[in-house]
Amino acid sequence: MERLVVVGGDAAGMSAASQARRLKGPAELEIVAFERSHFTSYSACGIPYWIGGGVPERDDLIARTPEEHRARGIDLRMRTEVVELDVAGHRVRSRDLESGDETWTEYDRLVLATGARPVRPRMPGIDAAGVHGVQTLDDGQALLETLERTPGRRAVVVGAGYIGVEMAEALVDRDYEVTVLHRGEQPMATLDPDMGTLVHRAMNGMGIRTVAGAEVTAVRTDAEGRASAVVTADGRTYPADVVVLGIGVEPRTELARAAGLPLGDSGGLLTDLSMRVRGHADIWAGGDCVEVLDLVAGRTRHIPLGTHANKHGQVIGSGVGGGYATFPGVVGTAVSKVCDLEIARTGLREKDALAVGLRFVTATIVSTNTAGYYPGAAGMTVKMLAERRTGRLLGVQIVGGAGAAKRVDVAAVALTAGMTVEQVVALDLGYAPPFSPVWDPVLVAARKAASAVRSAGH
């Protein structure tokens, strides 16, 4: 009987294990999975809503418990960390985090799904009590304990990407006075600055203080060694009863690096289209520890996102189980919200397009989410990038009221299909007054972009 070893028990790892188990029963395939934390198969993306109180219980975020996985014939070793990968010997060394005991386990097939970790810049105080990342349920649990233990109501969030912005809102919901320190010109640097400024305004509107160009240099601690303030390069001090790190995550690939597996520029594992690690027929990798092919930019990038991790798991499990599936790549779609403002992007920003050598035009329009006369109509701003020579759609950013975020999916499909903005203008999108103006905002943006392409004259 063959043995599959899975390293990492969240979305990618356990989806892979489950899908492999669907295709091959326990008589054909033994499955051993290692997870260092206390939890399996949970929604890390849901943590801000649990912290904010909208999602009442931690366990609401758990799709499948260790017991449920075990009931499906997966030998799951919780609180057990894989500390060495011996590729030549086809084995992994694991350590029981409670007892410290170490064991070697051989594999026929291996899945690496080690995830990502929040970036923790090296600086004084960064490891103090009261400084929290929010990448895992364990992280979320620790943060909640700090919030419950600490009477003060001042929170500093470092970073204004998706996690930073969502955590800022969560902390406002918990009646914190929130300051967000971010390095860029505008929060939400996953958008171009002209679109980020709309997010900036919404954050300020809900009472969040934002500080642009802030370079954090230290976390100051009190007599008990707990975080008490954040210090920036310009010498300013921001008092903090709790500090949340939202400056992004990096792939957790030390194990792979030490074993000589191929890593990309962002430190993520490199795989082929079937999610096999390049050059290794019996090792697959997926989720937040890999780089994915950006179909628009034509290169691999590190895009940690639960939806990709789940797809990876499905593809890996199919491959391991003797089926066939591929993950062709992504176009860089991401959606988020702050208060009632929905935020979305797909494809390339201006700086992404410049970085890969594309010449482009841009078009920005303001419209509404429903017919303008429909009760509760809210504004929507759409920015579109198109290749200057060909009119090919390159990217879309949307900020606006209800229905703004998921409208980006239209652009995601059009990008995948390689459509020109002229083709986008002609798309047959759903229209009725409660859902859209008679010209959908995405079509209005495409019309303006197509006109810009024609005017540009190559």
Next chain:
Amino acid sequence: MERLVVVGGDAAGMSAASQARRLKGPAELEIVAFERSHFTSYSACGIPYWIGGGVPERDDLIARTPEEHRARGIDLRMRTEVVELDVAGHRVRSRDLESGDETWTEYDRLVLATGARPVRPRMPGIDAAGVHGVQTLDDGQALLETLERTPGRRAVVVGAGYIGVEMAEALVDRDYEVTVLHRGEQPMATLDPDMGTLVHRAMNGMGIRTVAGAEVTAVRTDAEGRASAVVTADGRTYPADVVVLGIGVEPRTELARAAGLPLGDSGGLLTDLSMRVRGHADIWAGGDCVEVLDLVAGRTRHIPLGTHANKHGQVIGSGVGGGYATFPGVVGTAVSKVCDLEIARTGLREKDALAVGLRFVTATIVSTNTAGYYPGAAGMTVKMLAERRTGRLLGVQIVGGAGAAKRVDVAAVALTAGMTVEQVVALDLGYAPPFSPVWDPVLVAARKAASAVRSAGH
């Protein structure tokens, strides 16, 4: 100087006139437009929301008044109906509906945008006072007057398509006791019956009585000749203080038919891709009076919809003004809602696919509009059709909570691009807990459809 004559002053006609004016000033092109009603450039799709009270004023539905058009150099003749088209003589005969005076007007270029009219089956009482279509603002105004004048609170809606369902809800909002009589097995026959049943339940849930298989044979009238009840073929009588016809519309093309212009099977004008009437280099047609190419079915159909009319107008105006644009066709996307239930379709239903000779598999899944744990998560049912041999996407129907309707746009773009359901599974759609489960419901349906395609074995 050339003269453009436009017949019909709503979406298609006035969009065409406006776009032509943008490209050619009054010194180059004279524009004469005829409109039989009291209004121009209004949202007919918004009428149910005005009747229901959500949209406070009739004028909210008007995008551009006659005066605004005239200020842009369009010679607009209101309450003037074109009663004859002399193609050989390049002229139209019009009648002033107030004075009865008739005039011949010559044209160099002609745009036919005569719209559609509600189907009025020939039966006793159908023209009685209190029986209303809701296709034009004049229709809506007349209905409102009936509602204000009539103390009774019983309404019968004949037909349960988009207009029927929307009008039923509008009348409930005005505290009417509403009965919807429809011929088919389920309301909303634009969906397959298994999906229509979900709409049925929602309508009943909001207190609307629905009667399936109802063949209306007469409208009974009172002593003053006003509608008092609707009679069906099985001899039943449904008392009614007001009767609303929602059994669809038909293209208003008598003028074109009499002039020998080409009409399709549904009686709509046939055009080329630049919206020129086939075989006539100087006549264009658009909006509810034309048939459009259904790109999935591979034939023309009559799909009266404001969003198409506006695109037609844009394309026609570009052509008339010496520019270039085309309308490649539609995939049959339509969205609607009843109470909080959103309803959407694109592509082919089962019977459409059968009718054009396609062999297919279907997949139906139930999921949620947001992450299941997110506060307020609502159900969503997605049905997908795929070609059995190739796995090509053929159609999608969605019924569910907030965000269900516009999700169909993803399928509309995928249909336009000719994607297989396997390609749909891999689409990079926006994911965050407030907007979608980690597997978007459309992707879940595609996964099931792809599996059905594989199992079908061609």
